[in-house]
Amino acid sequence: MPLRNAKLGCLPDSVSVPVYDRKALTPGIVHIGLGNFHRAHQAWYLHRLMQYGIAHDWAIIGASVRQADAPQRDRLLAQDCLTTLIELDPSGISAEVVGSMIGYLPIEDDNAALIAQMADPAIRIVALTVTEGGYYVDPVTGGFDAMHPDMQHDKAHPDTPRTAFGAMIAALRQRRDAGIGPFAGQSCDNLQGNGAILRQTVVSLARLSDPALADWIDQNASFPNAMVDCIVPATGPAELALARAQGVDDAAPVAHENYRQWVIEDDFCAGRPDWDQAGATFSNAVHRYEAMKIRMLNAGHQLIANAGEILSVPTISGCMEHAGIAGFFARVERAEIAPHVDAVPGITPESYLALITARFANTAIVDTSRRVAFDGSSRHTGFILPTLRDGLAAGTPIDGLALAEALWARMCEGTREDGTEIAPNDPHWDTLQAAAKAARDNPGAWLSQQQVYGDLADHPAFAAAFDRWLRMIWQDGAEAALTAYAA
Numbered sequence: 043m044p045l046r047n048a049k050l051g052c053l054p055d056s057v058s059v060p061v062y063d064r065k066a067l068t069p070g071i072v073h074i075g076l077g078n079f080h081r082a083h084q085a086w087y088l089h090r091l092m093q094y095g096i097a098h099d100w101a102i103i104g105a106s107v108r109q110a111d112a113p114q115r116d117r118l119l120a121q122d123c124l125t126t127l128i129e130l131d132p133s134g135i136s137a138e139v140v141g142s143m144i145g146y147l148p149i150e151d152d153n154a155a156l157i158a159q160m161a162d163p164a165i166r167i168v169a170l171t172v173t174e175g176g177y178y179v180d181p182v183t184g185g186f187d188a189m190h191p192d193m194q195h196d197k198a199h200p201d202t203p204r205t206a207f208g209a210m211i212a213a214l215r216q217r218r219d220a221g222i223g224p225f226a227g228q229s230c231d232n233l234q235g236n237g238a239i240l241r242q243t244v245v246s247l248a249r250l251s252d253p254a255l256a257d258w259i260d261q262n263a264s265f266p267n268a269m270v271d272c273i274v275p276a277t278g279p280a281e282l283a284l285a286r287a288q289g290v291d292d293a294a295p296v297a298h299e300n301y302r303q304w305v306i307e308d309d310f311c312a313g314r315p316d317w318d319q320a321g322a323t324f325s326n327a328v329h330r331y332e333a334m335k336i337r338m339l340n341a342g343h344q345l346i347a348n349a350g351e352i353l354s355v356p357t358i359s360g361c362m363e364h365a366g367i368a369g370f371f372a373r374v375e376r377a378e379i380a381p382h383v384d385a386v387p388g389i390t391p392e393s394y395l396a397l398i399t400a401r402f403a404n405t406a407i408v409d410t411s412r413r414v415a416f417d418g419s420s421r422h423t424g425f426i427l428p429t430l431r432d433g434l435a436a437g438t439p440i441d442g443l444a445l446a447e448a449l450w451a452r453m454c455e456g457t458r459e460d461g462t463e464i465a466p467n468d469p470h471w472d473t474l475q476a477a478a479k480a481a482r483d484n485p486g487a488w489l490s491q492q493q494v495y496g497d498l499a500d501h502p503a504f505a506a507a508f509d510r511w512l513r514m515i516w517q518d519g520a521e522a523a524l525t526a527y528a529a
């Protein structure tokens with residue numbers, strides 16, 4: 043029987059369900075970009091609090107600025123916005139139905155319903171997961187990309203914006219004019235300084251059309267930085283089957299690993315749930331936790347996923363069983379990344395490497411190389427190149443990081459070594475693929491992508507290592523390059 047609020051009592055006893063009265067929940071959070079990750083992470087932390095009998099005035103209203111999410115919205119509304127979370131613990135799989143989300147706004151080109159909801163004083167937090175590449179940041183300068191057509195549109199049409207940020211600004215204007223204080227903007231995307239980046243985008247976009255409003259937002263709203271962590275694969279037939287095997291007929295379940303971390307700056311201008319009671323950490327040193335995570339875990343994902351795609355290894359755990367890929371991952375992490383990562387309370391870079399090695403090797407998680415390799419143009423620039431720059435500045439080894447860039451360049455050519463096609467896997471795929479094809483005979487053509495590498499292409503040590511690796515990959519194969527590096 044399909045998942046419904048009224049049928050929760052009919053689920054098997056082994057499935058954990060909300061013990062709180064969902065009809066009595068009231069909204070406090072609007073979440074934009076309601077994908078799988080949010081439902082396994084922030085929505086779960088809130089659900090935990092609700093299970094403890096608190097935070098019932100903080101329920102989540104889902105939202106999207108993309109029509110592509112309409113089918114998912116229909117699926118979630120049809121099941122009363124309930125989500126079955128499948129925990130992929132290698133010692134046994136379990137299911138939990140999460141009920142902290144209570145609505146999903148209509149998806150509209152002018153975002154009128156979204157703006158009205160965010161202008162409601164009951165909403166005290168607007169949270170987002172709109173992907174790393176979704177913040178209109180110039181990848182080379184790190185500044186606001188004011189000339190992007192979406193930003194130019196929202197500048198010209200501030201009352202009918204097309205982006206999440208334009209909608210937030212329109213709602214904040216209404217709140218200011220009504221004498222209501224602002225909400226906090228909370229990014230849950232994998233970006234270093236995600237709150238600062240969200241502030242930059244919102245305030246800079248507001249400044250294009252209304253400088254006084256931009257000042258008001260900058261001075262009164264808050265944008266807490268946060269580090270988020272939980273590996274959440276995309277949902278496909280296997281995840282649907284996992285939910286059914288647990289006795290739940292959920293049209294949009296989410297599988298996730300048996301590990302979560304959330305470190306949040308305690309800077310919420312309109313209050314917040316006590317997420318720490320559900321295991322989150324409030325800290326003034328978020329940047330140190332996120333530097334460790336982004337430079338080691340997220341960069342590590344890119345190291346193995348690009349190689350996995352080229353060598354037709356479909357999953358991340360499969361990559362960890364592949365001697366060449368696993369050896370490459372371990373050595374780059376230890377020799378080239380860890381020296382640029384500081385310890386955080388209770389975790390050294392060495393112990394963190396052991397933790398992520400075990401997490402990546404979890405065979406219960408069917409996380410695809412393709413999903414992890416998606417959006418390399420944001421992920422390489424955000425996760426790998428900062429360490430490469432530090433290594434070049436400090437004179438520490440960068441050979442494996444250069445190989446990681448060569449593997450990415452090889453992957454973007456669009457074929458695996460077995461001759462099968464790699465379907466487009468990046469918002470900038472056409473540009474990347476053209477550069478990757480040209481780089482086959484002339485590796486410098488890849489590095490000349492200014493928007494990715496900036497002045498890194500001019501660094502002789504990096505350029506020479508990249509040239510050598512890419513030529514070796516094309517001539518002898520990726521495995522030969524991985525083995526040569528390990529030797």
Ligand code: NAD
Nearest residue numbers: 075076077078079108171172173174176231232272273274
């Ligand atoms: P998903 O594909 O399930 O959902 C992404 C959502 O973002 C969709 O609703 C999509 O429409 C929306 N979106 C994408 N680009 C957008 C844009 N430019 N503007 C507005 N909305 C946009 O993906 P997910 O697994 O939920 O991951 C989303 C983000 O969460 C990641 O990019 C990452 O920053 C963060 N995250 C994910 C994981 C994970 O393991 N999946 C782990 C940690 C953090």
